[in-house]
Amino acid sequence: MKTTRVVQKILSNYEGEAPGVKANLARILMEGKLGGTGKMIILPVDQGFEHGPARSFAPNAAGYDPHYHYQLAIDAGLNAYAAPLGPLEAGADTFAGQIPTILKVNSANSLMSGTAGKNQAVTASVDDALRLGCAAIGFTIYPGSDMAIDMIEEIKEMRREAADKGVATVIWSYPRGEGVTKDGETAIDVAAYAAHIAALLGAHIIKIKLGTDHLMLPEAKKVYEAQEIDIATQAARVRHCVQSAFDGRRLIVFSGGAAKGADAVFDDARAIRDGGGNGSIIGRNSFQRSRADALDMLGKLVDIYKGKA
Amino acid sequence: MKTTRVVQKILSNYEGEAPGVKANLARILMEGKLGGTGKMIILPVDQGFEHGPARSFAPNAAGYDPHYHYQLAIDAGLNAYAAPLGPLEAGADTFAGQIPTILKVNSANSLMSGTAGKNQAVTASVDDALRLGCAAIGFTIYPGSDMAIDMIEEIKEMRREAADKGVATVIWSYPRGEGVTKDGETAIDVAAYAAHIAALLGAHIIKIKLGTDHLMLPEAKKVYEAQEIDIATQAARVRHCVQSAFDGRRLIVFSGGAAKGADAVFDDARAIRDGGGNGSIIGRNSFQRSRADALDMLGKLVDIYKGKA
């Protein structure tokens, strides 16, 4: 596999990291239509765990079959496909080697209430990722939850084991829980903090939500105002998050949230591109559309990241 | 052991799985009067743990003896017999090799109250299953309980160990606990969600309860209505659950609940058959009847699954 200069430059930021991890990052970065550009689009399909099957797949019933998502990611020329254990296994033979996969190793669900609703269950292991030939594991932390310490200590162990075995780690850093208000979950100070925590924990790829111009933490608000940090536009906010990820030394991708109009998705992508982010992780907005619509939309996103749209 | 095309087709869905696991699934699918059809009837006897001995066995006192159930499952030509450690051990020599067994590795009881009543104790290990020659382990999760994360993490570990040792995993996915109303325990959105979670966790055989046409989760309800998902008949509801189990890529069987009239049991089986489910797991409705009545009823169920009744 040949790598581009852009990718080599990105890999050089992972100082002291195991060659196997760098090789797997390269596999993801060199895959698909954005291969070699340093930009990525990843298809994540874990909403069945979070929201149940009907809410996830009824709008486009082909998605009940795990094979559908593998094929969509391949046909759209994406960089990677991320899913929990069951769906990855369900296509493990059919699609072996056809696209880099990310094993989502923890998950929450909408049936739990109370404290348990602030945590995720670990549902797969690093060895599962190896057995299934995955390029990376994906792990969610909830900074702000009373369970955050447990989650951080879990990913600390799994990240170490994964790196020792040449597998990269993607951290979904989603502020949530007792210490975070509803607006705060997407406040820009909190989003940047979430990106920073993931970087501090040694994430190779950081996944956060796009932030709003709200500021949640009073102590942080004072600093944003005093230092006149630019958070006026989405691109500016992306730039602030990139800065918070070791000044751009770590790959950072953004999720788009609930299904919405294609134009809004495109606007998000342009902001990510303009702010220096590394791409989109885009689930419901792709697999809840018809296959034709999804391929159209993903093709347009590729163009945006290539600077053509 | 020869396998049929139907069974080979089913096994091919377990992509990337260990050959030992597939062989044990084949043992169960090829056993008894339904052997080779892709349909199954399983006898589970763990009600003594859940409800105590008298409530379980006094209606047919022969059932106090664990040998009775082994013999009933064999004579009725069922696919497998599932029980906790003690009863399986109690006939381990006498019935060795005569029927596939499933070691139920966790259990609850009616004496506990409070939080503890939302959880199950792990009472046996994968190595116990190996030592006793079992084809599978059986594990209950309570999605919706505050203890669900612990249960999911336990089965994650045990499933992995079992698969590494060539033993299949059956997950009893029974929504229950703080996040689930009484009606919700059998609501169809919850039942389908329960099946989906078991599939996501990598269950080889999924066991759920038949669902009603109730919808518990408000967010899900909107989708069921907007997408006009057919949940009007029991067969339609079974079909929805099959779809939620990776669009039929995973074996799914249904339990019948408390003892009831034979006709109701037959109606359930016809709905399972017509909806594309893989069979029944039927405990109290068999062993609380006299042996003669039970054999009659199980024979009739076989006919139903064969499409003869």
Add this chain to the structure above:
Amino acid sequence: MKTTRVVQKILSNYEGEAPGVKANLARILMEGKLGGTGKMIILPVDQGFEHGPARSFAPNAAGYDPHYHYQLAIDAGLNAYAAPLGPLEAGADTFAGQIPTILKVNSANSLMSGTAGKNQAVTASVDDALRLGCAAIGFTIYPGSDMAIDMIEEIKEMRREAADKGVATVIWSYPRGEGVTKDGETAIDVAAYAAHIAALLGAHIIKIKLGTDHLMLPEAKKVYEAQEIDIATQAARVRHCVQSAFDGRRLIVFSGGAAKGADAVFDDARAIRDGGGNGSIIGRNSFQRSRADALDMLGKLVDIYKGKA
């Protein structure tokens, strides 16, 4: 060591069990004056842990010395002596090989309050039992306590380890805790349930308390009445518990409770004998009497179990 047909018949019920475990059960069953009859009297001395030294030993101060109990069990011709780590060690050299010992591996105490009072501390290991040459370990569970799941998971591990090392397991199954009323602790439905749970967990010898004709669980009560289960006499209640222990496939002994008149002790023993139980485990009623009185009483109990009194 020769074994009798009665003992061989009992051992044959432990299907698939390790020969070392069977050998240790045989050691206990062939020991002392009841050796070979299938009946047992066991001396347990863990009341010092549960109630403190003065309440346990002041009535017969010789009992402060652990040697006293070893000697009493030997001189009375009992089947085994059960005690925690400290007292077994205190006579480990002097009495090595003179009587089978059971290492009580968990204990509670009267100083704790609250939640902790519903649990027991593990105070010794299977390897301690091996080192001290014990025939079995003894473990208490409190079905009905919120801590029951922890206790069950502990004994699950220890029983497995013990069996792998050829050591038998005695489970003290004492319903207690949040889910059990004071009367319920000895209600016959609860006692039978306790025996059944111990059997399900794989106990080789089950120890429960004698039950009263009270019924605690409403759902169970209906069944006892509908099925007209005979619980009118102590012998009938013992028979019901024997039935609940896999229809007599597991050894079951009964404890006598607090110190009481000798006649009451004898009546209990006759009921155990007539109901098909395997014997008595009798602590305070023996060691709180003078040595002479205790030897008299234990001699009489032997006669009862032999059918001579």
Add this chain to the structure above:
Amino acid sequence: MKTTRVVQKILSNYEGEAPGVKANLARILMEGKLGGTGKMIILPVDQGFEHGPARSFAPNAAGYDPHYHYQLAIDAGLNAYAAPLGPLEAGADTFAGQIPTILKVNSANSLMSGTAGKNQAVTASVDDALRLGCAAIGFTIYPGSDMAIDMIEEIKEMRREAADKGVATVIWSYPRGEGVTKDGETAIDVAAYAAHIAALLGAHIIKIKLGTDHLMLPEAKKVYEAQEIDIATQAARVRHCVQSAFDGRRLIVFSGGAAKGADAVFDDARAIRDGGGNGSIIGRNSFQRSRADALDMLGKLVDIYKGKA
């Protein structure tokens, strides 16, 4: 090292114990001015952990230096010096081999409140004791605390490991917590119970506080009165505690509590001696005095234990 008959007699009570443990008990019993008498004086310096440095050492500022205590114990001809990890390490080279040491492996502090204040943190390991050449580990349990089960299970593990490695175990058995009133902490029924629990757990040396004539547990009170147990004098109470430590088969030493007048310290020692106890463990009453005063006092205590004062 020659041992006396008295010491040999004591060692013979540790039946079945590892020779390494007996050798370390002999090292302690043969050390210093009381060497060979079966009596002991031990210097414990863990008050810095419990009360902070100023409350512990300001009255005699030389005590801030860990070397001071090593030297004091050596010069006073004591049997052993007990301290946490840090202070033992601080003199590990300088005083290697000059006096038996006891590594205190758990500790509490006065800064914690709430539940945590009823527990101790494990601060060192058995391997630390080996590395530092210690003769024993020291471990505190709080019978009566809701955390007692955890503490008991910790010492169960550490005691086993220590014995396997030839290191003796001293248990500080200090009733405290939710189940114990303030007066109850030194009530004689509770003190005797504490000694008994330590013996049951397999302690080689038991450390308790001297008891008052108060009785805390109502059930125990009845027995003390009915059996007319003599608790009128301190010597009688010591005798009762000795009896509760397996009728004198286990070494038992008593702590003196807060700093007080020398005469009170001497009276305590005479009572310990007359009641058959094995000695004093005396901290603040020695190191908070000036070195000269401490040496005087400790010399007088030696005389008392030798029966000369």
Add this chain to the structure above:
Amino acid sequence: MKTTRVVQKILSNYEGEAPGVKANLARILMEGKLGGTGKMIILPVDQGFEHGPARSFAPNAAGYDPHYHYQLAIDAGLNAYAAPLGPLEAGADTFAGQIPTILKVNSANSLMSGTAGKNQAVTASVDDALRLGCAAIGFTIYPGSDMAIDMIEEIKEMRREAADKGVATVIWSYPRGEGVTKDGETAIDVAAYAAHIAALLGAHIIKIKLGTDHLMLPEAKKVYEAQEIDIATQAARVRHCVQSAFDGRRLIVFSGGAAKGADAVFDDARAIRDGGGNGSIIGRNSFQRSRADALDMLGKLVDIYKGKA
């Protein structure tokens, strides 16, 4: 590497410690402009974890890049650079061998509330420290928190593993939590207690905050007054903390807290020097200034510790 007499004297206080640990202490003590003097200035950059990226780095945006801090510590001639896993990795190749590093292995964050806010998550391991070539691990404990027992038991394990692998341990001992008032966090009795606890736990370098003349614990207050302990000046309070760290046998450095005027920073350093402390650990006060100002200030601090300012 040659060592000075002063450093050799310091190392000799670490009796019985592994040569690898002493070598790493020597690496730190011999590094930079204060090399060989027994004094240290350490740059810690973990505020991004504690306070988020903007509050930490916006005042001097160069600090978003982890390379900035490595370079600042090197150019200022400091003794060591301390940071969490992510930032140390981010410069692991570029700066390998250029300055001793301390891997901060646990961290808290400002997003958590409630109980979790009284604890820190372990975010890296001793093996991470080895892999990254660190001279020491850094670990924070919160004496006074209900989680202190867990934290103490964690550092007990990590310190042992680190020492066995030749890595030194720095303990950040920061009183906080339910048992400590706001004023109490810097009360001198509490500060001295914090230093003492770190020493008892075996810290090689102790990091505490400078104390005020407030006294929090009533029992301690009595002793400070009765013994007339000098806490009137900052230098006197430093001296008392040094005394509490085994009478100067352990290295102790002081942190300066929030950003403040340079003169206040210099006054603190003079007090540390005059009271016999071993130096400063100075984060926000250096990296939140411009690089030029920071180098000026750090140069002046070096002069103060050398007695030239």
